[in-house]
Amino acid sequence: MSLEENKAHVRRAFEELINRQNVAAADQFVAPDYVGHFSGAPEPVRGVEAFKQFIAMYSTAFPDSQVSFESVIAEGDRVVARLTYRGTHKGPLMNIPPTGKPIEVMATNIFRIVNGKAVEQWAITDDLGLMQQLGVIPAPG
Amino acid sequence: MSVEQNKQIVRRFVQEHLNTGKLAEGAQYFAPDFVEHAAPPGMPPGYEGVKVFFTMLRNAFPDFHYELDDTVAESDLVVQRTTGHGTMKGEFLGMPPTGKHAAWSEIHTARLKDGKIVEHWASVDQLGMLQQLGLAPMPGGR
Numbered sequence: 217m218s219l220e221e222n223k224a225h226v227r228r229a230f231e232e233l234i235n236r237q238n239v240a241a242a243d244q245f246v247a248p249d250y251v252g253h254f255s256g257a258p259e260p261v262r263g264v265e266a267f268k269q270f271i272a273m274y275s276t277a278f279p280d281s282q283v284s285f286e287s288v289i290a291e292g293d294r295v296v297a298r299l300t301y302r303g304t305h306k307g308p309l310m311n312i313p314p315t316g317k318p319i320e321v322m323a324t325n326i327f328r329i330v331n332g333k334a335v336e337q338w339a340i341t342d343d344l345g346l347m348q349q350l351g352v353i354p355a356p357g
Numbered sequence: 358m359s360v361e362q363n364k365q366i367v368r369r370f371v372q373e374h375l376n377t378g379k380l381a382e383g384a385q386y387f388a389p390d391f392v393e394h395a396a397p398p399g400m401p402p403g404y405e406g407v408k409v410f411f412t413m414l415r416n417a418f419p420d421f422h423y424e425l426d427d428t429v430a431e432s433d434l435v436v437q438r439t440t441g442h443g444t445m446k447g448e449f450l451g452m453p454p455t456g457k458h459a460a461w462s463e464i465h466t467a468r469l470k471d472g473k474i475v476e477h478w479a480s481v482d483q484l485g486m487l488q489q490l491g492l493a494p495m496p497g498g499r
Contacts, residue, residue: 219431255462255482286478287466289431291360296429296436298466298478324464324480326429326438338427338438340464340480344493347484353493 219290222329226295229334230283234301237275242268247333256343273310278303278319286322295327301341305350312352319349360430363469367435368425370474376422378415380408388473395479397450407477417454418443423463437465441481445490452492459489 217225229245232238242264252261252270261270275281281303288297301321306314323341327334347353358366366386374383387404400406415421421443429436444458461482468476487493 253462255480255485287434289429289434289436291429291431294427294429296464296466298480322478322480324436324466324478326427326436326464338462338464340462340482342480343482344484344487347493353484 217329217332221332222293222295222327223288223290225329225332226297226325226327226334227285227288230285230297230299233271234275234281234283237279239268239272239275242271245334247330247335250333250335250337252337252339254337255340276307277305277309277312277314279306280304293328293330295329297325297327299323299325309350312350315350317350319346321346321349358469358472360432360435362472363433363435363467364428364430366469366472367437367465367467367474368428371423371425371437371439375411378411380411383408386474388470388475391474392476395477395481413449414443417445417447417449419446420444433468433470435467435469437467439463439465441486452487452490455491457490459486461486461489 232241246264246267261267281301284300286298303319305317321342326338328336348355370383370386384404391403393406396406400410423439423441425439427438440460442460445454447454463481466478467474488495
């Protein structure tokens with residue numbers, strides 16, 4: 217797989233799994249031995265089923281969420297996607313009941329791609345900004 | 358400048374300036390029109406804001422340092438995944454010192470032009486950091 221193919225793979229994964237809410241397609245993008253390191257998740261997310269459950273939690277909370285890409289680069293087996301999530305808080309998120317509020321959250325994701333599938337992911341999302349936009353944690357100042 | 362040279366510039370800035378507190382000398386790596394996209398509200402623009410922020414951070418967390426976990430670069434962009442470490446001994450952004458240690462993840466994106474950093478974005482696990490310091494509720498808690 218070329219660097220361009222790896223980048224295209226990551227873009228397709230976000231478009232399919234987030235923008236089209238097609239969580240079932242995760243098998244196409246994520247390897248069976250996948251490990252995800254997410255800010256906001258106390259333990260690594262291991263395997264395709266756990267990955268599906270993790271993203272389903274967010275698609276339940278933000279059913280209209282859309283990703284836009286700020287930059288996507290690749291080197292070696294890595295792809296980095298810097299992106300913005302936008303959506304509306306229409307379903308429960310962990311134990312936070314739906315607030316109906318619009319959210320806009322930045323994130324940076326690094327993927328390690330082997331044979332066209334993600335085997336590892338490091339994702340940092342602005343969880344503090346998200347909690348402030350939902351009104352769960354007071355905004356600064 | 359090659360991708361490898363760009364990586365080296367960003368790595369040296371982190372290791373020789375952010376990690377040591379030699380912030381005034383770190384200005385050599387930044388273009389005069391440098392734009393910081395990751396500054397908290399109220400910081401001065403340009404490299405001056407970086408200097409002010411890291412001076413505050415190092416005053417609050419005297420043992421602050423970054424561990425460099427991964428580097429990915431293409432074209433004019435360099436991405437670094439780092440772990441920040443620090444023990445909160447002083448007030449930080451209006452929050453009282455808790456004496457607790459935190460280790461938190463960050464991913465930085467720098468854009469370089471002619472060997473200088475011209476733009477910077479960051480994703481920082483601030484919530485995780487504040488939770489470890491005892492300054493924010495744990496996930497699921499309210």
